Amino acid sequence: MRLMDWHNWSGSVTARPQAIAQPRDEAELRKAVLGAGKVRVRGAGHSFMPLCETGGTLIDMSDYAAPIEIAPDRKSAWVPAGWSLARLTEALWAEGLSLINQGDVNPQSLAGATATGTHGTGKDLGSLSTQVTAFELMLADGSLVTCDARTRPDLFEAQRLSLGLFGVATRIRINVLPAYYLEERVESRPLAEIAERWEDLAGATRHFEFFVFPYADHVIFKSLHPVESEAELERTTDIDERPFRIACEIGRAANFTIPSLQRLMMRLSQKPSRRVGPAWQIFPGDRTIRFEEMEYELPRADGIPTLLDAIGYIRKKRLPVAFPFEFRTVAADDIWMSPFNRGPGASVSFHQYARMPWRDLFAEIEPVLRGANGRPHWAKRHTLTARDVFDLYPKTGDFLKVRAEVDPSRKFVNADLARLFGIDAK
Known part of the structure; x- marks a missing residue:
């Protein structure tokens, strides 16, 4: 771990976490999660809201070892959650595959893009989050779990657009197409x-x-x-x-x-x-x-x-x-x-x-x-209040119920997310 200042891509969000951890494997990630009072995960810093801001530990998953595993039918693949879209799409192309859709920039991590509902364009194409069919993530207690539509379905539904509130994504199973x-x-x-x-x-x-x-x-x-x-x-x-x-x-x-x-x-x-x-x-x-x-x-x-x-x-x-x-x-x-x-x-x-x-x-x-x-857009500048969020999103209560179940100590809650969802961040 190392101590340093952090800022987002535009320079408008700054923080000085106690440490920045770059785990290379499950054991190092577990050590970082269990050893910190507060945790947030950074990607490329392309969020304009203070989603990554923390005075605790900031985790960088770009070096985490997680091989690409392509499904036998070649319609989906388990991929490293912390890889940038640039790195991921080039690696998929080498395997004869492409993502279904992308936006017009690609430095973001896959985990960060899905956690915020980042999207491209196309009248019949959804956000990157809609292409995900399963997650592997480490929870606040250090356990490594998998969730999908059948296994821990409530956690999966919440994690599909999570804002990083449920754990650290290590691998993501995402739908793919033959390279085009x-x-x-x-x-x-x-x-x-x-x-x-x-x-x-x-x-x-x-x-x-x-x-x-x-x-x-x-x-x-x-x-x-x-x-x-x-x-x-x-x-x-x-x-x-x-x-x-x-x-x-x-x-x-x-x-x-x-x-x-x-x-x-x-x-x-x-x-x-x-x-x-x-x-x-x-x-x-x-x-x-x-x-x-x-x-x-x-x-x-x-x-x-x-x-x-x-x-x-x-x-x-x-x-x-x-x-x-x-x-x-x-x-x-x-x-x-x-x-x-x-x-x-x-x-x-x-x-x-x-x-x-x-x-x-x-x-x-x-x-x-x-x-x-x-x-x-959750990662772009806005002034929503907790009341606005509950009014706009009828499933907010379910979302927060899952959050409380998997992170009762509020390890993954920072000050702005506490404000946005009306969570006691202490």
């Missing part, structure tokens, strides 16, 4: 066209999303669809960030230039692009410009109206928003604490350049995003 290739198309389209035709466009391809700057009238439209392989992939990311980085810095220094810069960037990005490659390489892009993020998941019919309301609000108030919105579709699920458990969803992500003020901006825009029956 994707064609990516990126082009500029009028916002008005997208707003009118988005359902047809989303239905025409396996993966549909777009980015829209609040002061521009065109969007960056992106679609992915399975195809046969072509020549070796030459370009490894979807969008060139260099002009955007310059625009962010100019906008930070002179807020009044932001509307003009956004319209200029869209005029310069009229040329469509196309690439084909392995799914694990096409799904993620390089996202090197640091930002802060808030994301609300909405009933699908409310998605575009809410996005347009938010754009209109920003323009009316002339708010200095440097980053684009991101719009995606996500399938319904039945996970206790999932924002998508009430039906098909639309996801609206709101970002701000991390080197610009964001707290007051997020406080101002959150009511607009939340007003249309929105539920926040």
Whole structure:
């Protein structure tokens, strides 16, 4: 173990745990768990909420020894929970397999992504949590248990989107597909066209999303669809960030230039692009410009109206928003604490350049995003209270009952989760 400061990817969450443990096997993990009063597990730090914050022991599972075990029917595999999606998807590809879906970045650990309901896009595709069929995890008492729909089913249902409240995930059984290739198309389209035709466009391809700057009238439209392989992939990311980085810095220094810069960037990005490659390489892009993020998941019919309301609000108030919105579709699920458990969803992500003020901006825009029956992504910025959580999620009581059963000493509860769920953290 070692003592050091920790911060998340954007730099907005910091902590100084008493120790950071990097267990390599079950015995080392058990020692770390039993020897600590408080425990949280870190992944890549891509949560913007203080989910990993602790004054106790912070556990890093990236070096934990857990081999990939592929099911005989090759439809699922036991995989290391602490591996990044980048490492996992490359390893699966070497075995002739792919994940069913991914988001557009891949540094996150699989355990962190499933624990927060992280998702990609696709009208018939759910979050990463929906692809999981079993967990192996170490509980607060040091016992290593397995849960699935038949074995300890209540623990499995709670663990599907757990926020790290039940134990340390060591292995996850996840559904997979035979390795496949994707064609990516990126082009500029009028916002008005997208707003009118988005359902047809989303239905025409396996993966549909777009980015829209609040002061521009065109969007960056992106679609992915399975195809046969072509020549070796030459370009490894979807969008060139260099002009955007310059625009962010100019906008930070002179807020009044932001509307003009956004319209200029869209005029310069009229040329469509196309690439084909392995799914694990096409799904993620390089996202090197640091930002802060808030994301609300909405009933699908409310998605575009809410996005347009938010754009209109920003323009009316002339708010200095440097980053684009991101719009995606996500399938319904039945996970206790999932924002998508009430039906098909639309996801609206709101970002701000991390080197610009964001707290007051997020406080101002959150009511607009939340007003249309929105539920926040658990790992993105939000201001839910315990009362909000109970109102929004009818299974919260069941979720907390399981938590109390497997962790009566509240070892895995940090201050913010105690606040969020009304738990006595002492």
